[in-house]
Amino acid sequence: xxxxxxxxxxxxxxxxxxxxxxxxxxxxxxxxxxxxxxxxxxxxxxxxxxxxxxxxxxxxxxxxxxxxxxxxxxxxxxxxxxxxxxxxxxxxxxxxxxxxxxxxxxxxxxxxxxxxxxxxxxxxxxxxxxxxxxxxxxxxxxxxxxxxxxxxxxxxxxxxxxxxxxxxxxxxxxxxxxxxxxxxxxxxxxxxxxxxxxxxxxxxxxxxxxxxxxxxxxxxxxxxxxxxxxxxxxxxxxxxxxxxxxxxxxxxxxxxxxxxxxxxxxxxxxxxxxxxxxxxxxxxxxxxxxxxxxxxxxxxxxxxxxxxxxxxxxxxxxxxxxxxxxxxxxxxxxxxxxxxxxxxxxxxxxxxxxxxxxxxxxxxxxxxxxxxxxxxxxxxxxxxxxxxxxxxxxxxxxxxxxxxxxxxxxxxxxxxxxxxxxxxxxxxxxxxxxxxxxxxxxxxxxxxxxxxxxxxxxxxxxxxxxxxxxxxxxxxxxxxxxxxxxxxxxxxxxxxxxxxxxxxxx
Amino acid sequence: xxxxxxxxxxxxxxxxxxxxxxxxxxxxxxxxxxxxxxxxxxxxxxxxxxxxxxxxxxxxxxxxxxxxxxxxxxxxxxxxxxxxxxxxxxxxxxxxxxxxxxxxxxxxxxxxxxxxxxxxxxxxxxxxxxxxxxxxxxxxxxxxxxxxxxxxxxxxxxxxxxxxxxxxxxxxxxxxxxxxxxxxxxxxxxxxxxxxxxxxxxxxxxxxxxxxxxxxxxxxxxxxxxxxxxxxxxxxxxxxxxxxxxxxxxxxxxxxxxxxxxxxxxxxxxxxxxxxxxxxxxxxxxxxxxxxxxxxxxxxxxxxxxxxxxxxxxxxxxxxxxxxxxxxxxxxxxxxxxxxxxxxxxxxxxxxxxxxxxxx
Numbered sequence: 001x002x003x004x005x006x007x008x009x010x011x012x013x014x015x016x017x018x019x020x021x022x023x024x025x026x027x028x029x030x031x032x033x034x035x036x037x038x039x040x041x042x043x044x045x046x047x048x049x050x051x052x053x054x055x056x057x058x059x060x061x062x063x064x065x066x067x068x069x070x071x072x073x074x075x076x077x078x079x080x081x082x083x084x085x086x087x088x089x090x091x092x093x094x095x096x097x098x099x100x101x102x103x104x105x106x107x108x109x110x111x112x113x114x115x116x117x118x119x120x121x122x123x124x125x126x127x128x129x130x131x132x133x134x135x136x137x138x139x140x141x142x143x144x145x146x147x148x149x150x151x152x153x154x155x156x157x158x159x160x161x162x163x164x165x166x167x168x169x170x171x172x173x174x175x176x177x178x179x180x181x182x183x184x185x186x187x188x189x190x191x192x193x194x195x196x197x198x199x200x201x202x203x204x205x206x207x208x209x210x211x212x213x214x215x216x217x218x219x220x221x222x223x224x225x226x227x228x229x230x231x232x233x234x235x236x237x238x239x240x241x242x243x244x245x246x247x248x249x250x251x252x253x254x255x256x257x258x259x260x261x262x263x264x265x266x267x268x269x270x271x272x273x274x275x276x277x278x279x280x281x282x283x284x285x286x287x288x289x290x291x292x293x294x295x296x297x298x299x300x301x302x303x304x305x306x307x308x309x310x311x312x313x314x315x316x317x318x319x320x321x322x323x324x325x326x327x328x329x330x331x332x333x334x335x336x337x338x339x340x341x342x343x344x345x346x347x348x349x350x351x352x353x354x355x356x357x358x359x360x361x362x363x364x365x366x367x368x369x370x371x372x373x374x375x376x377x378x379x380x381x382x383x384x385x386x387x388x389x390x391x392x393x394x395x396x397x398x399x400x401x402x403x404x405x406x407x408x409x410x411x412x413x414x415x416x417x418x419x420x421x422x423x424x425x426x427x428x429x430x431x432x433x434x435x436x437x438x439x440x441x442x443x444x445x446x447x448x449x450x451x452x453x454x455x456x457x458x459x460x461x462x463x464x465x466x467x468x469x470x471x472x473x474x475x476x477x478x479x480x481x482x483x484x485x486x487x488x489x490x491x492x493x494x495x496x497x498x499x500x501x502x503x504x505x506x
Numbered sequence: 507x508x509x510x511x512x513x514x515x516x517x518x519x520x521x522x523x524x525x526x527x528x529x530x531x532x533x534x535x536x537x538x539x540x541x542x543x544x545x546x547x548x549x550x551x552x553x554x555x556x557x558x559x560x561x562x563x564x565x566x567x568x569x570x571x572x573x574x575x576x577x578x579x580x581x582x583x584x585x586x587x588x589x590x591x592x593x594x595x596x597x598x599x600x601x602x603x604x605x606x607x608x609x610x611x612x613x614x615x616x617x618x619x620x621x622x623x624x625x626x627x628x629x630x631x632x633x634x635x636x637x638x639x640x641x642x643x644x645x646x647x648x649x650x651x652x653x654x655x656x657x658x659x660x661x662x663x664x665x666x667x668x669x670x671x672x673x674x675x676x677x678x679x680x681x682x683x684x685x686x687x688x689x690x691x692x693x694x695x696x697x698x699x700x701x702x703x704x705x706x707x708x709x710x711x712x713x714x715x716x717x718x719x720x721x722x723x724x725x726x727x728x729x730x731x732x733x734x735x736x737x738x739x740x741x742x743x744x745x746x747x748x749x750x751x752x753x754x755x756x757x758x759x760x761x762x763x764x765x766x767x768x769x770x771x772x773x774x775x776x777x778x779x780x781x782x783x784x785x786x787x788x789x790x791x792x793x794x795x796x797x798x799x800x801x802x803x804x805x806x807x808x809x810x811x812x813x814x815x816x817x818x819x820x821x822x823x824x825x826x827x828x829x830x831x832x833x834x835x836x837x838x839x840x841x842x843x844x845x846x847x848x849x850x851x852x853x854x855x856x857x858x859x860x861x862x863x864x865x866x
Contacts, residue, residue, distance in 0.1 A: 304746050325749035336747060345741035347516060355733065356748045368730045396515035 004067055005030045006159060006190045007052070012061035014047055021047035024061070025216045027209040029159065034181065034191045036201040036222060039211035040234055040431040045194050048211070049161050052192070053085045054078040066158075076107070082158035086148045086165060094137035101136055102151045122153050126180045141168040141289055142176075149180070160184065161192045166200060167457065170289055171492035178204055196234070196432070197460070198227035212236055235432050244443060244465070250280030253451035254301070254332065254420045255313040259320075261300055269293040269475045271300065276470065276477060278420070278451040283442060284480060285466025286455040288495050293475040294424055294455050295337065301422045301453070302334035303327040314420065328360040331419030335409050335426065337455075339402065343409040346398035350390065353397050354379035354412060361416040378415075386411030387437070403430040407438065414441050421445060424455040439465050459491060471495045510856040521802065521854045528846035529814070535846075536839045545829055553829060554821030554839070567824070569707025571816045573778050577602070577770035579715040579812035581794035583722045584763030586803040590726070591738040593759045597643065597658030598767040599791025600665035601636035605768020606775035607672055608635025610782050613697030614677060614688060624696040628772060629710075636768015637761050639665065644760035648753040654760065662791070670784050677782050687783035691776045699777030711773030715812075718766060723805040735759065767791060796844050818843065 005028040014022045022044045029035045039045045050056040052063065054072030063070040065081060072078040075085075092101050099116045103109035110118070116132035123130040128146040136144065145165060152160055162181075166174045181191055181204060193205055201208055202222045210218045210233045218233045254277070261271040271293050278284045288294065299305040300312065302324050309318040314330055322330075336342045344353045355375045359365050364375045379393035386407040390400055397405055410426050426442065427435035443465055446452045455472075456462050462469060463483060470480040471494035478494045486494075533555075537547030558567035581598045588595045595601075609632030616624050643657035677688040691697045702708045726732035738745040738755055746752070770790065779786055797815050801807030822836035 302747060303749070323749050323751065324747060328749070334747075338743070341741045342743045342747055345737055345744045347740050348737070352733070356737065356744060359730065365730050370728055370730060370733060372728075399514040 006033070006066060007070070008062075008064040009052075010062045010064075012048065012051060012063070013059050014044075014051060014056060015059055020214050022051070022058075022211075023214045025209075025211065025214070026061075027216065027219065029190050029192060030206075032185055032188045032190060033207060034185055034193055034205045036205035036208035037192060037194045037211065038196065038198075038201065038208050038230060038234055040196065043211040043234070044214040045211055046163070047214075049085065049163060049192065049194060052078070052159075053083060053161060079155055079157075082156070083161065084152035084155050084157035084159070085161040086145070086152055086163065088163040088165075088167065090144050090148055092136045092144055092147060095135070097133050097135050098130060098139075098147050099132040101147060102132075102154065105151055106154075118154060119150055122150055126150075126153065126183055127176065128180055141291060142170065142173040145169070145177075153184075157189060159190045159192060161194070163194045164196075165193075166195065166197060168290055170495045171459070171488050174200070198222075198230050201230070202227060210234055231432065243440070247281045247447050247467075249282050249467075250449060251315070252277045253280050253315060254278050254453070255316075256300075256311060257313075259300060259307060259311040261296060261305060261307055264296065264299070264305065269296050271296050272475045274475075274477045276453075276480065278453055280419075280449045280451050281446050282468065283446050283452040283454060283466045285462035285469045285483060286453060286472055286477070287457070287459060287462050287469060287491065288455075288472035290457055292472045293477075294472060296475070297472065297477075298334055298336055298422060298424045298455060301332065301420075302336070303332075324357075325360055328357065328416075331361070331417070332422075333357070333361075333413040333416055333418040333420070334422040335413045335424065337424040337428065339405045339409055340398060344397040344405060347396055349396055350383065350388075350393040350400075350408060351376045351379045353408070354382060354393070357412060358416060382408055382411040382415055385415060386441075387434070403434055406430050407434055410438050410441070414445060418445065418450050420451045420453070422453040422455070425457065426454060427456075427458065427461060435461075459488075469494075508858060508860050510852070511859045513855055513857055516854050517857075524850040524853060525800065525802070525807070525811070525847060528843065528850050531846045531850070532839065532843045535842055539835060539838060539842075540831065543831065543835060545831060550825055550829055550831060553825045554818060557824050557828075558817055558820040561824075565705075567820050569701075569705060570820050571813065572707035572712050573709070574819055575812045575816035576709070576711040576715045577774055577790045578794050578797045578815055579809055580711065580718055580770040580773075581763075581767045581791055582797040582801065582808045582812060583715070583718040583805060584766030585794055586798045586801070586805070586808060587722065587725075587735055588759035588763050589739075589798055590803050591735040591755055591759055592742065593756055594655045595640065595643070595658050595760055595763045596655050596795065597640070597660075597662045597665075597791070598763060598794055599787060599789065600658070600662035601639045601764040601767035602771035602774075602791045603662075603665040603669050603787050604639040604771070605632040605636035605765075606771030606779075606786060607669065607677075607782060608632055608768070609772030610688060610691060610697075610775045611677065613691055613694065613776060616696065617689060617694060620696045622696070625699070625776075628697060628776060629769065632768045632772025633765040634768070636771065637765040639768070640760045640764020641757075644757050647760075648756055654756070658760075666787070669782070669786060673782050673784050673786070679781075688781045690780045692780040697776055699773050709773065709777045711770065711777060714769055714773065715809075719805045719809050726805065731758070767794075796840075800844065800847055815840075 007029045010026045011024045012022055013024055025048060037045050047056060051058045054075045054077055070081065099112050099119060102119060103112060103115055109115060119132040128150060130143065130146050130150060136147065145168065165177060169177060185191060195201055205222050208220050208222045209216060212234060220230065256274055256276045259271060259274040263270045269292060300307060303322055304324060306323065307320045309321045312320040314332055319327060340346045355364055358378055362378050364371050376393055383390060383393060388408045389404050406429060410423060413421055427438050430438065442452050442454060454462065454466060466483050468480040469483045469486055471478045473495060533551050537551055540550040541547040558564065558571065581602065585595055585598055609628045612628045612631040613624060639661060642661060643654040646652040646657055647654045673686050673688060679687060679689045699709050726736065734745060734750045734755060737748060738750055775782060775786065793815060797811045798808060801811035818840055825831045826833055826836060
C-alpha cells in the first residue's frame with residue numbers, strides 16, 4: 001500500500017496497579033485494511049482498543065492518525081476523528097425501539113422519521129436488514145449487533161473497531177457479517193478486528209498483531225499462517241489438544257422426555273417439548289445462540305426449576321420433582337454459566353463457595369453442623385487440581401479473575417465424582433491452556449463412565465469434545481446427531497438463527 | 507479529584523473499625539451541635555457517655571443499661587437473621603406487644619395461684635405470641651407473595667390497638683379502681699421476672715439475650731441453616747442453586763425474629779414494666795432495627811451496639827435533665843450515629859483514591 005497508514009501506534013504503554021496491561025505495543029493499520037488483534041484473555045487487547053477509542057489514557061507512547069498526532073481524551077473525540085467501536089457487550093435499552101436506541105447515542109439526533117429513513121438506507125446498503133421501529137427486546141443477539149454496527153456506520157467511520165463480534169452469532173450470521181465487513185473494506189474503511197477465533201481471522205484479515213501478556217509478540221499475514229502456529233504464538237507454548245480416547249457408551253443415565261416449562265420471567269425462554277437422552281460415557285453437546293433456553297434447560301436439570309416427575313429421569317428413576325440437594329445426592333451435578341451470583345457467591349470465600357454445592361457428596365456437614373476443616377481441604381483440592389490462581393481458599397470469589405473462578409466452579413463439580421454432569425459455557429472467558437484442561441477433564445469424566453452434557457456457544461469446543469450434537473432454538477431442542485457426521489452448514493441450520501437473513505449484495 | 511475504588515475483597519480491618527470511627531465522628535459532630543446550642547460540648551458528651559457508667563449516680567444508671575439493652579439485643583438478634591437473608595421484618599414492635607400480651611395473659615389467667623410452672627409457661631406463651639404474629643406476614647409472603655415489610659409494619663398498629671383494647675377491657679385490673687392497665691405482675695411472685703441479683707438490673711431477659719447472642723453466633727458460623735441465610739442474602743440465585751428453599755427460610759427467619767421479639771415483650775411486661783398498659787411499648791422494636799445494623803448484623807456486634815444504644819438513651823436522658831438539652835438534639839445525636847455508621851460502611855467495600863480516574 002502506497003498511501004500513508006491510517007493509524008500508527010508506537011510504544012503504547014499502560015500499567016495498572018500490579019499489572020502492565022500494554023507494554024510498548026506498536027503496529028500500523030493501513031487504509032482499507034482489516035487488521036486482527038489476537039491474544040488470549042488478559043493479553044491486553046481490550047485495554048489497547050480502549051486507548052484507541054479514548055476510554056483509557058495511555059501512560060506513554062504515541063498514536064498518529066493520517067499523519068497527525070492523535071490523543072483522544074474521550075470517546076466523543078475519537079468518534080469525531082472517525083473512529084467507531086462495536087463492543088462485545090451491547091449497550092442497548094430493551095424497552096426502546098431500534099431508531100430510539102440509535103438516537104440516544106448521537107450528539108445531535110435528527111427527527112426520528114429522518115433517522116429511520118437513514119437507518120433503512122444504511123442497513124440495505126450493507127445487507128443488514130433491520131426494521132427501525134422494532135423493539136430491541138424482541139431482537140436476536142445477531143440483530144442487536146446489527147443495531148450497534150449501524151449506529152457506527154451512521155457516523156461514516158474511517159476505522160471500525162470490533163470486539164469479539166462473532167461470539168454471539170450463528171455460522172450463517174457470521175457469514176453475513178463478513179460480507180458486510182468486506183463491503184466496508186472495499187469502500188476504504190479500515191477495520192480493527194479483535195478475536196481469538198483463528199479460522200475467522202484467516203478468512204477475513206489482511207494482517208494480524210499478536211499480543212501476549214501485554215507485549216506485541218509477533219505479526220503475521222493470517223492467510224499464510226496456520227491456525228496452530230498463530231495459537232502457539234498467542235499462548236507462547238506448544239498447545240496440547242485434548243485427547244478423546246475411545247469410549248464405550250453404557251446405559252442411558254439422564255433422560256428428558258416431553259419437557260415443557262413456561263418462561264420464568266418476561267425475558268426468559270419457554271422450553272417446548274424437549275427430548276434428550278445421554279448415556280454413560282457420552283458427551284452430548286448442546287449448541288445454540290445465547291438466550292434460546294440454555295439457562296432454563298440447565299435450571300431444569302439442576303433442580304432449581306422442578307417439573308413433572310417423569311419428565312426428567314436418572315437411571316430410569318423419575319427425578320423431575322426433586323430439588324438441587326436431592327439430585328446432588330444421586331450424582332446429578334451442574335455448573336451454570338453465570339459465575340458470580342449463580343455458580344458462586346461473590347463476597348464469600350472460596351471455602352464457603354466449595355460448600356455451596358459440595359456439602360452433600362463430600363459430607364461437609366454433620367447433622368447440619370458444618371465441618372469447616374473438611375470444607376477448606378476440599379477447596380484446596382479444587383484449587384490444586386484445577387490450577388486456580390489465588391493466594392488461598394480464604395479469598396473472596398469476586399477477587400478471582402473470570403477464568404480462574406470458572407476453573408474453580410467446574411473443578412468443584414468434577415471433583416465430586418458426578419454420575420451426570422451438566423455444564424453451561426464451561427470455558428467462557430478462560431484462556432486457551434485452561435480451556436484445554438477443562439475440556440480434558442470433561443473427556444476424562446466421560447471416559448470414566450459419567451454422562452456429560454455440555455451446553456456451549458463455542459462451536460469449536462462442541463466439535464472437539466462432543467459425541468452427539470443438538471441445538472437449542474427458541475426453547476426447542478433439535479434431535480441429537482453424531483457430531484462427526486455434521487458439517488458447519490448443517491449445524492447452522494440446526495441452530496436455526498438464519499430466519500429472515502440475507503447475505504450482503506456486493 | 508477524589509473518587510471511590512471498589513476493593514477486590516471486603517476489608518476486614520475497616521469492617522471492624524467503622525463502628526469506632528462512627529462513634530468518634532458522632533462525638534465530634536454532636537459536640538459541634540451542642541456547642542451551637544450554647545452548651546459546653548465536652549461536658550455534654552461526657553454526660554452522655556461517662557455519667558451513666560462512672561458518674562455520681564452510676565449505681566442507679568448501670569442497672570438501667572441492662573434493662574434497656576436486653577430487649578434491644580434480643581430483638582435485634584432475631585431481626586439480624588432475616589436481614590442477613592434479605593427478609594425485612596419491620597414489625598418487631600408489634601411482635602413485642604403481642605408477646606407481652608400473651609405472656610402476661612397466661613400469668614393473669616393463673617392469678618392468684620402460686621406455682622413455679624407459671625413463669626416458664628409465660629415465657630413459652632410470650633415466644634409463641636410473637637412467633638404467631640410474625641407468621642402472618644410470613645405466610646402471606648410465601649403463599650401470595652405479599653411484601654413482608656408492609657404487612658409486618660401495618661401489624662404494629664393492629665397490635666397497638668389490641669394492646670389498648672386489652673388494657674381497657676379483658677386484662678384490666680378488676681381491683682384497679684377503674685384505671686386502665688392490668689394487675690401489676692411485680693406483685694405476683696410466680697409471674698414476676700425479678701432481678702436475679704438485686705441492684706444489678708440482671709433479669710431473665712438479660713440471660714435470654716446472652717443466650718440468643720451465642721445461639722445466633724453458632725447458627726451463622728457453624729450451621730448449614732445459617733450458611734443458607736447468609737448465602738441467600740449475598741447471592742439469592744446461588745442460594746437457589748445450592749438448594750435453599752426460599753419459603754422455608756422466610757418462615758424460619760420471620761418466625762425466629764417474632765419469637766425473640768415476643769420474648770423481649772414478655773420479659774419486659776413481667777419485669778421492669780410490670781403491667782399491660784396503653785403506653786407499654788416505647789419503640790424497642792424499631793430501635794432494634796438500628797441496633798441490628800449498628801452491630802453489622804453480627805451477633806457480637808449487636809451485643810455491643812445494644813449496649814451503646816442503651817448508653818446514649820440513658821445518657822441522653824441525663825443530658826436533658828441536667829444540662830437542659832432539648833430532646834430533639836438528643837435524637838439528632840442518635841440519628842448522627844446511624845448516619846455515620848452507614849456512610850463509613852462504604853469504606854469496607856471501597857477505598858478512597860485521589861487522582862485522575864483511569865476510565866472516563
